[in-house]
Amino acid sequence: MFRRLFQWLDERLGLTTIHDVVLDRKVPKVNWWFTLGSASLFLFLLQGITGIFLTVYYVPSPDHAYDSVQYIMNEVRFGWLIRGIHHWGASLMVLVVFIHMLRTFFFAAYKYPRELTWLSGVVLLLATLGMGFTGYLLPWNQRSYWATTVGTEIAGTVPLVGPFILSVLRGGSELSAITLARFFAVHIWFLPALIAATIGLHLYLVIRLGISHIPDESD
Amino acid sequence: MSNSPKMTRRQFVTVIGAALSSFIGAVIGLPAIGYLLSPALEKQQGESWIPLGPLEKYPINQPTLFTFTRTKKHGWEKTVTSYGVFVLRTSETQVRVFSNVCTHLSCRVNWKPDVQEYICPCHDGHFAIDGSIISGPQPRPLDEYEIKIEDGNLFIFLKET
Numbered sequence: 001m002f003r004r005l006f007q008w009l010d011e012r013l014g015l016t017t018i019h020d021v022v023l024d025r026k027v028p029k030v031n032w033w034f035t036l037g038s039a040s041l042f043l044f045l046l047q048g049i050t051g052i053f054l055t056v057y058y059v060p061s062p063d064h065a066y067d068s069v070q071y072i073m074n075e076v077r078f079g080w081l082i083r084g085i086h087h088w089g090a091s092l093m094v095l096v097v098f099i100h101m102l103r104t105f106f107f108a109a110y111k112y113p114r115e116l117t118w119l120s121g122v123v124l125l126l127a128t129l130g131m132g133f134t135g136y137l138l139p140w141n142q143r144s145y146w147a148t149t150v151g152t153e154i155a156g157t158v159p160l161v162g163p164f165i166l167s168v169l170r171g172g173s174e175l176s177a178i179t180l181a182r183f184f185a186v187h188i189w190f191l192p193a194l195i196a197a198t199i200g201l202h203l204y205l206v207i208r209l210g211i212s213h214i215p216d217e218s219d
Numbered sequence: 220m221s222n223s224p225k226m227t228r229r230q231f232v233t234v235i236g237a238a239l240s241s242f243i244g245a246v247i248g249l250p251a252i253g254y255l256l257s258p259a260l261e262k263q264q265g266e267s268w269i270p271l272g273p274l275e276k277y278p279i280n281q282p283t284l285f286t287f288t289r290t291k292k293h294g295w296e297k298t299v300t301s302y303g304v305f306v307l308r309t310s311e312t313q314v315r316v317f318s319n320v321c322t323h324l325s326c327r328v329n330w331k332p333d334v335q336e337y338i339c340p341c342h343d344g345h346f347a348i349d350g351s352i353i354s355g356p357q358p359r360p361l362d363e364y365e366i367k368i369e370d371g372n373l374f375i376f377l378k379e380t
């Protein structure tokens with residue numbers, strides 16, 4: 001019964017082919033450092049899921065942001081868990097993505113023909129940092145407020161265009177409701193969409209080009 | 220290792236992988252359900268006697284609308300809910316108080332003195348002066364409040380669910 005259902009689906013969807021190409025592909029002898037890309041992917045999905053759950057109660061407005069976060073932490077069942085995972089997962093993801101980059105760097109995996117894998121990785125790293133920067137403001141507590149004041153101020157020190165960048169980031173000259181709203185939009189729509197699309201490209205390249213082997217004496 | 224009688228290495232990894240995934244899925248998935256349902260599981264019951272003022276200010280045999288508001292905490296915000304009740308004084312000392320919430324689908328009924336009926340604007344429900352059904356889709360008469368009179372002042376007992 002299940003076998004026939006599976007065959008019916010497989011014939012149309014090519015499930016076996018997808019499985020063979022994506023999961024059953026040939027890899028050189030690798031070690032634990034090679035799992036960090038998959039770990040990054042897992043963390044991205046985890047952040048996505050817990051983030052979606054947080055938006056059920058979180059309100060991106062200066063009147064309610066702080067209180068809605070307090071509500072999640074103190075009153076919603078398992079709110080502390082969902083926010084906790086998102087909170088710690090954020091730091092862990094930056095860390096893991098960064099170490100993944102170091103491993104591809106030290107194993108010289110960025111060389112021909114994997115330049116584009118590396119470049120898409122750069123986009124992923126910057127976007128991940130952007131997630132951290134925009135997410136930090138959302139609880140709208142003293143720490144997030146001043147961290148964003150300082151962070152946007154630093155962006156404002158760029159020669160010539162600095163003041164313009166500053167007012168684009170803040171949506172005006174000071175931190176305000178507009179800042180919170182645009183940080184929220186960037187945090188939940190723009191960057192995740194960019195990251196998801198870029199992961200698609202990144203993994204396509206990984207699968208198409210295969211994993212590089214650990215450099216040995218012949219390299 | 221390769222000629223282990225029961226399980227190949229590959230099967231072992233598959234089983235462990237599936238078990239770990241299910242475990243992670245459950246650890247996150249089950250709390251997530253509680254998280255979503257949380258506000259619906261909160262029991263915010265309040266009971267209180269609401270003062271409607273001196274009984275004598277209400278005319279006899281003429282339903283009079285009395286409105287009041289109650290503030291309730293919903294999550295991070297206080298929500299003000301309005302209530303409307305019809306006070307029907309049937310004699311010097313006797314009074315009945317009806318909710319103006321239609322028993323059909325919760326629109327608010329109005330007292331129409333010319334026809335001496337409460338009429339619901341939503342689906343044309345008609346109620347008599349004592350709250351009983353005259354015509355319309357409503358399943359039961361208007362809800363009535365428990366009352367008490369203290370020193371000539373009228374109170375109704377409000378249960379919030």
Ligand code: HEM
Pocket residue numbers: 033034035036037038040041042044097098100101104109110114117118119120121122124125128195199202203206210211212213
């Ligand atoms: C959200 C962030 C990222 C995700 C989800 C991700 C995912 C992956 C995965 C699953 C692999 C397969 C092999 C492995 O795990 O080592 C991989 C390979 C690779 N990644 Fe990433 N990655 C991310 C960020 C980065 C960054 C920041 C860089 C560098 C700037 C980078 C550069 C590479 C390169 C060059 C490879 C090819 C490795 C090889 O062929 O040996 N990635 N990535």
Ligand code: FES
Pocket residue numbers: 321322323324325326339340341342343344355356357
């Ligand atoms: S809600 Fe009153 S008649 Fe339908």
